[in-house]
Amino acid sequence: MQNLLHNLNPEQLAAVTLPAQSALILAGAGSGKTRVLTTRIAWLIQTGQVSPGGVLAVTFTNKAAKEMMTRLSAMLPINTRGMWIGTFHGLCNRLLRAHHRDAALPQTFQILDSQDQLSAIKRLLKANNIDDEKYPPRNLMYFINNAKDSGLRAHQIEAFDDYNRRMVELYELYDQQCQREGVVDFAELLLRTYELLSRNQPLREHYQNRFRHILVDEFQDTNNLQYNWLKLMAGEHNAIFAVGDDDQSIYAFRGANVGNMIAFEREFKVENLIKLEQNYRSHGHILDTANALISFNQNRLGKNLHTDAGHGEPVRIYEATSDLQEAQWIIEEAKSLIAEGSMRNEIAILYRSNAQSRVIEHALFSAGIPYRVYGGQRFFERAEIKHAIAYLQLMDNPHNDSAFLRVVNFPTRGIGARSLEQLQDAAKQYGVSLYAAVPYITGKAGTSLGAFVKLIEGARFETQNLPLPEMVQVVLDASGLMTHYRNEKEGADRIENLEQLVSAATLFVSEEGFGLDAPALLGPQSQASAGPAIVTEDGIEVIDADAPLVTVMSPLSAFLAHASLEAGDNQAQAGQDALQLMTVHSAKGLEFDAVFITGLEEGLFPHENSQKEEGGVEEERRLMYVAITRARRRLYISFSQTRMLHGQTRYNMKSRFFDEMPEESLKWLSPKVQQHHWFANPKSAWDDAPAIDNRIAQSIGRKDVGWRIGEAVAHAKFGEGVIVNIEGSGGSARAHINFGRHGMKLLDLSVAKLDRIAG
DNA sequence: AGATTTGCTGTTTTT
DNA sequence: CAGCAAATCT
Numbered sequence: 001m002q003n004l005l006h007n008l009n010p011e012q013l014a015a016v017t018l019p020a021q022s023a024l025i026l027a028g029a030g031s032g033k034t035r036v037l038t039t040r041i042a043w044l045i046q047t048g049q050v051s052p053g054g055v056l057a058v059t060f061t062n063k064a065a066k067e068m069m070t071r072l073s074a075m076l077p078i079n080t081r082g083m084w085i086g087t088f089h090g091l092c093n094r095l096l097r098a099h100h101r102d103a104a105l106p107q108t109f110q111i112l113d114s115q116d117q118l119s120a121i122k123r124l125l126k127a128n129n130i131d132d133e134k135y136p137p138r139n140l141m142y143f144i145n146n147a148k149d150s151g152l153r154a155h156q157i158e159a160f161d162d163y164n165r166r167m168v169e170l171y172e173l174y175d176q177q178c179q180r181e182g183v184v185d186f187a188e189l190l191l192r193t194y195e196l197l198s199r200n201q202p203l204r205e206h207y208q209n210r211f212r213h214i215l216v217d218e219f220q221d222t223n224n225l226q227y228n229w230l231k232l233m234a235g236e237h238n239a240i241f242a243v244g245d246d247d248q249s250i251y252a253f254r255g256a257n258v259g260n261m262i263a264f265e266r267e268f269k270v271e272n273l274i275k276l277e278q279n280y281r282s283h284g285h286i287l288d289t290a291n292a293l294i295s296f297n298q299n300r301l302g303k304n305l306h307t308d309a310g311h312g313e314p315v316r317i318y319e320a321t322s323d324l325q326e327a328q329w330i331i332e333e334a335k336s337l338i339a340e341g342s343m344r345n346e347i348a349i350l351y352r353s354n355a356q357s358r359v360i361e362h363a364l365f366s367a368g369i370p371y372r373v374y375g376g377q378r379f380f381e382r383a384e385i386k387h388a389i390a391y392l393q394l395m396d397n398p399h400n401d402s403a404f405l406r407v408v409n410f411p412t413r414g415i416g417a418r419s420l421e422q423l424q425d426a427a428k429q430y431g432v433s434l435y436a437a438v439p440y441i442t443g444k445a446g447t448s449l450g451a452f453v454k455l456i457e458g459a460r461f462e463t464q465n466l467p468l469p470e471m472v473q474v475v476l477d478a479s480g481l482m483t484h485y486r487n488e489k490e491g492a493d494r495i496e497n498l499e500q501l502v503s504a505a506t507l508f509v510s511e512e513g514f515g516l517d518a519p520a521l522l523g524p525q526s527q528a529s530a531g532p533a534i535v536t537e538d539g540i541e542v543i544d545a546d547a548p549l550v551t552v553m554s555p556l557s558a559f560l561a562h563a564s565l566e567a568g569d570n571q572a573q574a575g576q577d578a579l580q581l582m583t584v585h586s587a588k589g590l591e592f593d594a595v596f597i598t599g600l601e602e603g604l605f606p607h608e609n610s611q612k613e614e615g616g617v618e619e620e621r622r623l624m625y626v627a628i629t630r631a632r633r634r635l636y637i638s639f640s641q642t643r644m645l646h647g648q649t650r651y652n653m654k655s656r657f658f659d660e661m662p663e664e665s666l667k668w669l670s671p672k673v674q675q676h677h678w679f680a681n682p683k684s685a686w687d688d689a690p691a692i693d694n695r696i697a698q699s700i701g702r703k704d705v706g707w708r709i710g711e712a713v714a715h716a717k718f719g720e721g722v723i724v725n726i727e728g729s730g731g732s733a734r735a736h737i738n739f740g741r742h743g744m745k746l747l748d749l750s751v752a753k754l755d756r757i758a759g
Numbered sequence: 760a761g762a763t764t765t766g767c768t769g770t771t772t773t774t
Numbered sequence: 775c776a777g778c779a780a781a782t783c784t
Binding site (some may be wrong): 004011060061062074086087089090113114138186250251253254352353354355375412414415416417418565566567583584585586604609623645646653 | 760761762768769770771772773774
């Protein structure tokens with residue numbers, strides 16, 4: 001036990017050894033948050049304060065859950081299986097499988113990812129003849145998810161106008177559709193579990209008596225429903241150990257509520273709020289930059305990181321003329337870092353939005369530097385994988401209409417729009433799923449639809465006693481997917497992915513204990529499950545969800561849930577020594593020796609959409625704070641005068657965040673081309689910046705108004721700006737000027753008082 | 760029915 | 775620019 005606690009600083013030690021009562025740990029970036037969390041669990045178990053089965057640890061990402069599990073197994077000699085460590089969604093999935101009857105779900109219920117959810121909504125709108133111009137599917141999806149994240153069902157929402165009344169109505173219809181099809185979306189997993197435990201007292205008490213210690217990672221990211229879920233689990237007597245950092249709250253846009261930290265402090269009567277402010281990650285200049293920037297936020301709990309490491313290198317700032325040139329500069333710097341001996345995978349290139357990666361990827365590819373892009377499309381989101389999964393879904397739950405529609409005619413088998421229209425009418429008339437409506441269809445359409453049903457039934461029969469990977473293999477062949485892609489010229493990658501699906505199934509089976517050695521895990525795992533059987537309201541005996549997954553659901557159901565909950569990595573080339581490309585959001589929780597933060601421009605970072613939202617800019621600032629604190633030794637920040645977006649060139653101002661970082665920690669690198677000078681010499685401008693919009697070339701020398709597109713100007717009221725476009729000529733000319741945070745203005749050039757800004 | 764082309768639109772982050 | 779849906783061609 002001594003060596004468990006050894007090497008902890010006083011604050012960390014205090015946090016780890018707190019008495020069994022609720023506590024809030026404010027853990028700054030790089031302050032050893034995960035270490036405290038895992039050591040706390042190990043300490044509780046080793047000192048006999050709780051059995052492994054009494055621990056519930058909740059995270060937001062599968063990666064974090066896995067990491068915690070790995071570290072714990074290294075610390076503790078015992079089997080970690082009895083512990084419940086997982087994401088909110090993963091844990092809810094487990095609970096709903098075990099108690100599916102009480103939750104009014106089929107045992108084989110399936111989970112919609114956001115893609116699936118959106119297409120389910122589109123289908124709903126079409127089926128009800130709703131104008132999707134007036135009710136955009138995306139908006140309805142936000143509406144529904146927002147409501148669920150607030151714990152509200154349709155009937156609990158008060159609508160004050162016709163539009164919202166209709167939205168509520170559609171929400172209700174959506175839930176009915178999901179229920180009919182035996183599917184649940186992400187938010188539903190949580191809400192359904194919450195409702196289940198609220199209404200079912202014996203069940204609630206069972207889990208409350210079991211989980212004496214609840215630990216929550218990234219507490220600042222909890223939404224209202226998750227917070228209430230935790231309250232329900234904690235009951236009157238259990239201790240919640242919450243770890244979080246309000247300065248790293250970057251998911252407000254999807255319902256995360258930092259206010260939960262304050263509410264938690266109050267409602268759980270937290271006596272000790274422990275702050276971990278010692279940073280073990282970054283050098284001084286980097287930390288100073290982060291601290292200075294975040295101090296511009298008003299709503300903070302207050303915390304300042306410090307380090308024992310020296311100042312280190314200054315933060316390097318670079319101004320590029322174009323996004324292309326920015327990418328080239330990054331590559332030059334990265335090359336010299338590598339030449340100095342840096343590992344490629346210790347260098348990260350971060351950006352605000354995924355679209356920015358394209359230019360950088362292209363430049364890296366041309367330069368022949370290995371790189372890996374995180375995020376973007378992931379394995380289980382690929383179309384061919386979705387197709388294969390849809391076949392498997394239909395075998396496990398034929399009432400999933402989304403899955404049915406996805407593959408009923410893929411590969412094509414002569415079932416067109418007309419046949420499906422008939423089928424949908426029949427399904428609606430008899431109130432059944434598409435699959436179940438097939439027998440009602442006669443004639444040619446009925447024959448081909450019947451053949452499809454036979455295909456599914458046949459595959460199910462044929463594979464019922466096969467191990468999961470072989471089942472997948474059979475389905476790939478029987479469905480015709482393999483043949484289809486083999487005949488397609490661009491199908492080689494897809495074939496490879498489908499083969500990887502079989503590997504994924506193999507891996508899943510071995511990791512989850514569905515393999516041949518599974519019986520060894522079937523014995524009782526914890527004291528809790530050996531306790532008295534509990535009885536629900538309708539007299540049904542309840543099994544403890546702690547039992548291995550095998551007893552709670554079939555390998556296929558489990559695998560399908562896994563595919564939705566853990567979309568998987570996007571590329572197989574993990575482990576390679578490659579530059580790391582990702583959004584700032586997905587960099588949270590990671591660290592690198594050297595970090596490039598790119599595209600620091602008004603409108604991009606902070607993003608323009610954030611200006612309108614309440615507290616939006618503060619969230620962007622926290623995002624920047626997260627980005628900065630990823631770096632250990634070297635930090636580079638860049639921005640560009642021009643950038644291609646949606647196929648056209650945009651002229652941006654540098655980000656306001658530059659004004660909020662301490663000048664003494666920064667080192668401005670002199671750009672190769674002086675700011676805004678390129679336009680003075682059109683010829684060289686073309687050579688240096690091929691990405692520049694044609695209109696500039698046309699306008700140069702044509703508009704005789706004394707100003708040029710791309711020129712930097714200053715205005716008494718709006719500050720600095722860039723001329724984006726000029727319309728009209730002579731005395732009536734007007735200019736569109738991007739004033740960054742003051743927005744885009746249309747000014748009459750003969751009236752507005754503008755000054756030139758020298759480069 | 761199915762393949763292909765055109766046309767339009769909407770763009771942040773993701774469990 | 776790309777992803778999707780409607781329109782048009784085979």
